[in-house]
Amino acid sequence: xxxxxxxxxxxxxxxxxxxxxxxxxxxxxxxxxxxxxxxxxxxxxxxxxxxxxxxxxxxxxxxxxxxxxxxxxxxxxxxxxxxxxxxxxxxxxxxxxxxxxxxxxxxxxxxxxxxxxxxxxxxxxxxxxxxxxxxxxxxxxxxxxxxxxxxxxxxxxxxxxxxxxxxxxxxxxxxxxxxxxxxxxxxxxxxxxxxxxxxxxxxxxxxxxxxxxxxxxxxxxxxxxxxxxxxxxxxxxxxxxxxxxxxxxxxxxxxxxxxxxxxxxxxxxxxxxxxxxxxxxxxxxxxxxxxxxxxxxxxxxxxxxxxxxxxxxxxxxxxxxxxxxxxxxxxxxxxxxxxxxxxxxxxxxxxxxxxxxxxxxxxxxxxxxxxxxxxxxxxxxxxxxxxxxxxxxxxxxxxxxxxxxxxxxxxxxxxxxxxxxxxxxxxxxxxxxxxxxxxxxxxxxxxxxxxxxxxxxxxxxxxxxxxxxxxxxxxxxxxxxxxxxxxxxxxxxxxxxxxxx
Amino acid sequence: xxxxxxxxxxxxxxxxxxxxxxxxxxxxxxxxxxxxxxxxxxxxxxxxxxxxxxxxxxxxxxxxxxxxxxxxxxxxxxxxxxx
Amino acid sequence: xxxxxxxxxxxxxxxxxxxxxxxxxxxxxxxxxxxxxxxxxxxxxxxxxxxxxxxxxxxxxxxxxxxxxxxxxxxxxxxxxxxxxxxxxxxxxxxxxxxxxxxxxxxxxxxxxxxxxxxxxxxxxxxxxxxxxxxxxxxxxxxxxxx
Ligand code: SF4
Numbered sequence: 074x075x076x077x078x079x080x081x082x083x084x085x086x087x088x089x090x091x092x093x094x095x096x097x098x099x100x101x102x103x104x105x106x107x108x109x110x111x112x113x114x115x116x117x118x119x120x121x122x123x124x125x126x127x128x129x130x131x132x133x134x135x136x137x138x139x140x141x142x143x144x145x146x147x148x149x150x151x152x153x154x155x156x157x158x159x160x161x162x163x164x165x166x167x168x169x170x171x172x173x174x175x176x177x178x179x180x181x182x183x184x185x186x187x188x189x190x191x192x193x194x195x196x197x198x199x200x201x202x203x204x205x206x207x208x209x210x211x212x213x214x215x216x217x218x219x220x221x222x223x224x225x226x227x228x229x230x231x232x233x234x235x236x237x238x239x240x241x242x243x244x245x246x247x248x249x250x251x252x253x254x255x256x257x258x259x260x261x262x263x264x265x266x267x268x269x270x271x272x273x274x275x276x277x278x279x280x281x282x283x284x285x286x287x288x289x290x291x292x293x294x295x296x297x298x299x300x301x302x303x304x305x306x307x308x309x310x311x312x313x314x315x316x317x318x319x320x321x322x323x324x325x326x327x328x329x330x331x332x333x334x335x336x337x338x339x340x341x342x343x344x345x346x347x348x349x350x351x352x353x354x355x356x357x358x359x360x361x362x363x364x365x366x367x368x369x370x371x372x373x374x375x376x377x378x379x380x381x382x383x384x385x386x387x388x389x390x391x392x393x394x395x396x397x398x399x400x401x402x403x404x405x406x407x408x409x410x411x412x413x414x415x416x417x418x419x420x421x422x423x424x425x426x427x428x429x430x431x432x433x434x435x436x437x438x439x440x441x442x443x444x445x446x447x448x449x450x451x452x453x454x455x456x457x458x459x460x461x462x463x464x465x466x467x468x469x470x471x472x473x474x475x476x477x478x479x480x481x482x483x484x485x486x487x488x489x490x491x492x493x494x495x496x497x498x499x500x501x502x503x504x505x506x507x508x509x510x511x512x513x514x515x516x517x518x519x520x521x522x523x524x525x526x527x528x529x530x531x532x533x534x535x536x537x538x539x540x541x542x543x544x545x546x547x548x549x550x551x552x553x554x555x556x557x558x559x560x561x562x563x564x565x566x567x568x569x570x571x572x573x574x
Numbered sequence: 575x576x577x578x579x580x581x582x583x584x585x586x587x588x589x590x591x592x593x594x595x596x597x598x599x600x601x602x603x604x605x606x607x608x609x610x611x612x613x614x615x616x617x618x619x620x621x622x623x624x625x626x627x628x629x630x631x632x633x634x635x636x637x638x639x640x641x642x643x644x645x646x647x648x649x650x651x652x653x654x655x656x657x
Numbered sequence: 658x659x660x661x662x663x664x665x666x667x668x669x670x671x672x673x674x675x676x677x678x679x680x681x682x683x684x685x686x687x688x689x690x691x692x693x694x695x696x697x698x699x700x701x702x703x704x705x706x707x708x709x710x711x712x713x714x715x716x717x718x719x720x721x722x723x724x725x726x727x728x729x730x731x732x733x734x735x736x737x738x739x740x741x742x743x744x745x746x747x748x749x750x751x752x753x754x755x756x757x758x759x760x761x762x763x764x765x766x767x768x769x770x771x772x773x774x775x776x777x778x779x780x781x782x783x784x785x786x787x788x789x790x791x792x793x794x795x796x797x798x799x800x801x802x803x804x
Contacts, residue, residue, distance in 0.1 A: 075675050076728055080736055081667045087747055089754035094762065099744070109762070125747065151758060155765030162766070496653035498645045498698050502748045524646055587710040589690060590697075616710070634705035634721055641706060645698045 088127025093144045098504035100541050103548060107504045110157035111418060112142035115548050157422060164426045164439060168217035169480065171428055171440035173224050173453050174209055174240060176201050176233040178445055182262055182296050191228050201445040206236045208471040209443040210244045214251055215476035222256040226453065231265050241277055258282055263312040264305060275319045283309055285334040287349035291341050313356060334358050338365060339379040343389045347396055354400065354407050362410030363390055365535065383531035387538045394542060401558040408562040415540050417563045418508040430510035434492035437485030447471040449479045451488060454514040466514065488513045491523040509536045580624040582633040588617035595644025596620065603636050670739045674731040678721035681735060685714040692745035699741055704734065
């Protein structure tokens, strides 16, 4: 049946000539204003209407903040905003700093959610050769970035320990002339660790990052391992203890030197959220990084068993965030990793230059990835797409493609174009754009299109909801205790450079 | 299903849907429908013959895709970004 | 486009629903094309959106539910769209008014010499432009009433 109806909306006036440069959006009953310099301000909907009408006067408690942050035309300090913006985008043109090296595809675990194309342990033909490793270090060190972080991944990277050792030593030797700041970090499942290798990693200041999905019932369930009698959980935690004790024995500050852990959230993790956080606290890990599973590449049956919707994940995340804040209020030092990334954007004048959440995204401009065979990719995701049989993101080979050719490759330019928020519908006027980032390679894996459809991408929903949650908690923080905790999460202390020498 | 039931036609105005956006949607739906596009004075006429009866609302899906692609392209052109 | 424009009048949106979709007729003179397009884009995940131009300045927006629905839900969808449209219209107006200041800030941040020699000169130019501008009123809702 056809029905005709009408609705009435009460309009407000806009005194555009009194307003500064800003983006805005509605968060429940509040309105958030932001600008490119990373400033933000929350107002009630009624105050926002008054602000838009140019009637919010100096007597209003938010007036000074609105004026000094450039949201009002009055006293707008364009030079100050330009300075802040330049500082926030310091990463532009700085060149890749994250260097991902795939030392081998061999792995002794077969995890339910693994996307890294892996091979069985006998496939030594998927090991990186020393010759390729040398070319990779030479290539990477041409990056103009004054800081480089070499991240060794696999497969299980320690299966090819020789290449890790070579890259660490060779890059340091080369760096006598280059004088960059270098970090080395190995992402290991620990199940192939030996005392000799562990000792070498500690003595050579190589950071160790592992995967800890939660208590044994979660970790062992997620990570099928036909190990030597011991379960994966027991092995990982034993080695974490070993490393942490070795750092202490060396006189290193445990707040800076400890094994970092990443967790992957499956459906089973969601049922055990608090137990996972408790385990991290109990093991002295200060950063729990809650990440949703990437939904691509799964057989429908597997996804049904371990997967979930973005809405379900966000509900889980919010519950965990509040639990982590609660622990902090009781004096426990633990932070949530992605929240910390966004808080650095919201509460400090800098950008953490996290390659996945910036504009443009870091693929090829903030990071570069070398496959075991010397293929060059803009990021590890590009390498995975290649592993699935689609060569679209291969930028060339170390033998015949210079660093400059790789980082200026048309594919890198296309990725940058597809992730410049100012050029994307919805992002271009979104209040969250100063803090957000889109991932064209992720879009490509989901939909075969670099651009994706903003309202349809789960990442958009994820980023917008996470920043909203943080802003809401700051807005409701009457005594400043939550802000104090959040500010602590934004503080990074550099590790002593001597330890890397 | 008879052919007339499987055939849908719409006129798309050039101020909302541009040729490149519609072409992107045609490419995306090529396996599900036989689609022809003719220029009209003000825009494009799209005729779509459904090949896969399993998918409901195929024309609506197609139009959402075309609008998304058109808005995206217009946005990038406005920003002077190629690609 | 002035802070001195008179108190806001209620804006009436007529729409027709048929159990599966709802159609709104909009006057492009009141709502800029960019705002209509921007609002339509925001609804692509929730429903099927179709934009049609009837004649000069008149635009029909059809929002069709992706699944089973009822008239109440369709009415709510129309309401949300109208609110989003008014929000988008404010964005378009603010962007138009502050676009040159934003360009100046970008130029100062990333290039050494912006087109304008100083922000004071730019603001003076903008003031002059705005005085001469028409007084298109772009409106944000705060009350929604059924009829
Ligand atoms: S991806 Fe989503 S949240 Fe991020 S800037 Fe774009 S529209 Fe906003």
